[in-house]
Amino acid sequence: MTALVPPAESPETAETLRTALAGLLDGLPPRTAAQAVERLIANYRGRTPTDAPVLRDRSDVIAYAAYRMPATFEAVVTALDAFADAVPGWVPGSHVDVGGGTGAATWAVAATWAGERPVTVLDWAEPALALGREIAAAHPYLKGAEWKRARIGAALDLGGTGADTLVTVSYVLNELTEADRASVVDAAAAAGQAVLIVEPGTPDGYARVIEARDRLVGAGFHVAAPCPHSAACPIAPGEDWCHFSARVSRSSLHRQVKGGSLAYEDEKFAYVAATRFPPAPAPSRIVRRPQIRKGQVLLDLCETEPSLHRTTVTKRHGPLYRAARDADWGDAWPPADGE
Template sequence: MLPDDLRAALDQALARHSPQELARSVARLTERYRGGATGATGEAAHIRGQADVAAYAAYRMPATYEAAALAMRHAAARVPGFAPVSQLDAGGGTGAAIWAAGATWPSLRQVTVIERDPQIIDLGRRLARTAQAPGVRGTAWRQAAVGSGLDRPRADLATMSYALGEFAERDRADVVRWLARDAAMVLVVEPGTPAGYATIAAAREVLLAEGLSVVAPCPHDRACPIEPGRDWCHFSVRLPRTSLHRQVKAGTLSFEDEKFAYVAATARPAPAPAADRVLRHPQKRKGVVSLRLCTDADGIRDVLVSKRQGELYRRARDVGWGDAWEATGEAAGEATREAAGEAAGEAARPAADPG
């Protein structure tokens, strides 16, 4: 869930506008986005007035925060000694990623957001002033268009959320190299779609070529074992909606699921080999749990954990999509014939969104 200080600040900002006004702005923004470029390269053309900015924050900030926060927690778990003092958030919008980073790494003190739209900066600055985290509260907001030729502050942590895919494909590698320059850790988040995953996969290759080591979600630095066109690597986080958010989004459910793809890489010495990563919602049947894993040694692997395996089974019952999975010895398991058969059958079928 959003931290209390951000939720209160966002609700206060939205309260300046009626729910009907915000809902109309959301509808207009959605239509404009469908008609052209968005995000780092085109967002400013679609934001027209304070109501649009507030609607944009209401529509996207909670989901962006939750996706970035989950990715950051996974990265922090892999590099427990990482305590960044400075952060650069490129194409940062109203600052969801700096709030997520402040909650993950309380050591942050010097934070810079680069955003091209002055109205978005104004709202982001007003929200950040209410933050309990000193780094978020003292954020420097810089109006500029992100690009490989832009000068940038040195930062321990460099982040980009839902912005890289809005650049022309030919420019993305240069933007990733620019983002990674002198950074100890880089984290990029994109939508959990096949196109978003393709953007992340390409960014991952650039980061590896620059000498960084992947820390999450992948348990290795080798080529991604997922076959393009048949599947894509993405994760999901569930977030609650307030009554106002339901009105703004014309939704009836009290929650929404944000699907996202991400990569986190470090310029520090490579950490110890990672645990496997759960790539799908675990399939639970009576007495068994089926896990699809990305592994360090065997690529994509399907494992069936039975009730007979005691503690391992209890852990499998609690593990979630996107979590790390670590087990040793025979109990870690060699996939049973049933699991192997399921894996073969799944590989023969077209991929579907597991969410």
């Protein structure tokens, strides 16, 4: 079940990140960068324990950051946009990014909520942390961030966080054992007032998100997004999966590696955002591409009940019909302003 959610990042933050990454690639031979990315794609995600990273040196990290950081940023900022809508008025007082590597999620948080706040990035790969620190110097909100080496697993200690802390765990659980995944989610729940989990938009990624969602709800959290409820997911296990898509501008490195001609690609991801305080989740969420027909739009919705339901919006609904024609997969429904 794919959902398409348009990116909503701060243009200034996105452009600053793209410029910083482009600057890093200067002087790195294109062939070297492309070969590094090909190797890292094959070996890094999901196949290597976090205590033995394959990001071996600066060249590896630069290549990987240039290739993956924009996609991770777009996915996380899209998830945060939906989350922010569910918690109007709440702003994180601090941010802890677990397994953050070069810090894409910290840029996404900075794009979502303006202002400086204490930021801590934890990762086992020292070269990634070093490069993340270097890139962050280009953003005024991230200059003071702390970059700390830590094992991401059963030994994870997030101590010292505040009551208004946001904990992000993006593209990390797929690298861990089942026991370590549980430990990381539990540590995030113990430390954060709000937790965001993002995983690849595959059936396995969705399964890990649901597993994390269940642990968060069991720890007393309320689901803020994308679900309109905190009850069990109405999707039958093994029959379908819920995931989303963020549009990513392709860099020259993306085009070199993939050989694609398009100026963009779509990053598929699954996520859950949850809070200790009661949020105001969407009344329902569009979970399939809207079907536009003559005089009507068919919307497949995940609803508060919880249930999956198809509704038909026709011209007789006036402004709501116009809104339905403009709606995207993943949007809240109905629109907050009723139009």
